Amino acid sequence: MNLFSVGFRTLFFKEILRFWKVATQTIAAPVVSAMLYLLIFGHVLDGRVQMLDGVSYTSFLVPGLVMMSVLQNAFANSSSSLIQSKITGNLVFILLPPLSHVEILSAYVVASVVRGLAVGLGVFVITAWFAHLSFVAPLWIIAFALLGAGILGTLGVVAGIWAEKFDQLAAFQNFLITPATFLAGVFYSIKKLPPFWLAVSHFNPFFYMIDGFRYGFFGQSDVSPWTSLAIVAVFFVALAAIAINLLRRGYKLRH
């Protein structure tokens, strides 16, 4: 499969154009939401709690909020595009041409990564004004941002293929994606949790994405960034394999 094929590039471009045409909703709105989180939680908790040594709560919060925005918007991009196309019927324009399964998955995922990173960058630019941030290991920041967005973009493809109506996709988002991100250490270090919930958190792959991402800023994390990278990479490969298999079988797409 040629990742730079005209088919892949066209579908990727179409997905970019799709969210860019409604950028107020897809870019600006999540940036404002993240800023509100920072203003409220930062104002209430800054100076009262400390999650990492030598790091203020507001500074601790910024990478978590950036990563949360990256993850949620990467998921939203591919999942909403697929479900809209399925329900309105225009998915047929993707299914009739000679696009391979890998081209379709790659285009949706890479476009989701772009949207996730665009929102994440917006959140970072706005929230960085309110916090003192360092960049101890920028490569870790880039690696976890890319992998995290890729994972959620892929998960969005899986959810978009599986869901047959908006209600099912909303359930997927509200009962799985949002709790998993909120409980992954966006607002706290899992070391502050009781032993049971600390153990449970280690089964949440979102935790490793956020913890590894935060390590890139402060050089401190709840688990080793290498461990996080390995877990996140395995998770990505497994999800991509599932998504490719669904597309190859035509699950809920080709009857």
Add this chain to the structure above:
Amino acid sequence: MTAAIQIDSVEKSYKGFKALKGVSLNIEQGEFFGLLGPNGAGKTTLISTIAGLIRPDVGSVRIHGHDVVRDFRAARMKLGVVPQELVFDPFFTVRETLRLQSGYFGLKNNDAWIDEVMENLDLTSKADVNMRALSGGMKRRVLVAQALVHKPPVIVLDEPTAGVDVELRQTLWKFISRLNREGHTVVLTTHYLEEAQAMCQRVAMLKTGNVVALDTMSQLLRRVSGSSLVVHLKHGALPDGLRHLVAHNEHDEGKNNGGNTYTLRVNDYSEVEGILARLRESGAEIDEMQLQQADLEDIFIQIMEGSPVR
């Protein structure tokens, strides 16, 4: 020459309902082929199978020799499908829609052909209008343009004129006829049988998932009983030997216009000579005569009602 579309023993079931029951037919390159049948006959299922949107339980479909499942990339490059449903992507203009569709087929810098397609479908003035702002007829034109954007040798039109005005029909058939003359194979499903009769060289009729008729249009029109010979006799009456041919209609034994006009059933044109000879022998003088050929609608109804086809 390889068939444009080769369908071999295709079966498809949905939750116990058998939509296609072993359909086999070949559509040759350059044909204008009609796929007819009532609602629920399996036309759209068959077209979706050809397009790769539905995978057959049994059997295979090949486009220009390429299997639509195993060799789907080559098969889809050869095929352009106009779906029955009026679907569109509300984010894009007409030109963006066509450029994107072109790109999905691996074509870039395709604007010259896109412009030509838009021109031929009277879409040029709407090129930069968002799809949401178009009327139903205009959206239908864009669907046709999307199917043609990669110049496919095989074009499948699934009820392309459903609910559209006369102007679009004329524009569409003019352009599709031109493409057919240039060598493109065209497969048409429609409920407008006069359109099929005017356009198609060969027809398959589907009924409950089976092909119940497959022939050229001319053979089909000739082979099915239903043509009638209307004779107005100046003098004399119909001889007894021809009385069994009188069509039963709203008039008493086919007599009308003063009682010396008869409508006689004719199964084959060769029977006409015999009828005229019998009339001459009986001393009847024919004042006026008209041979009314059964049209596709008559044939369609006969076949769907299960009347024998010779």
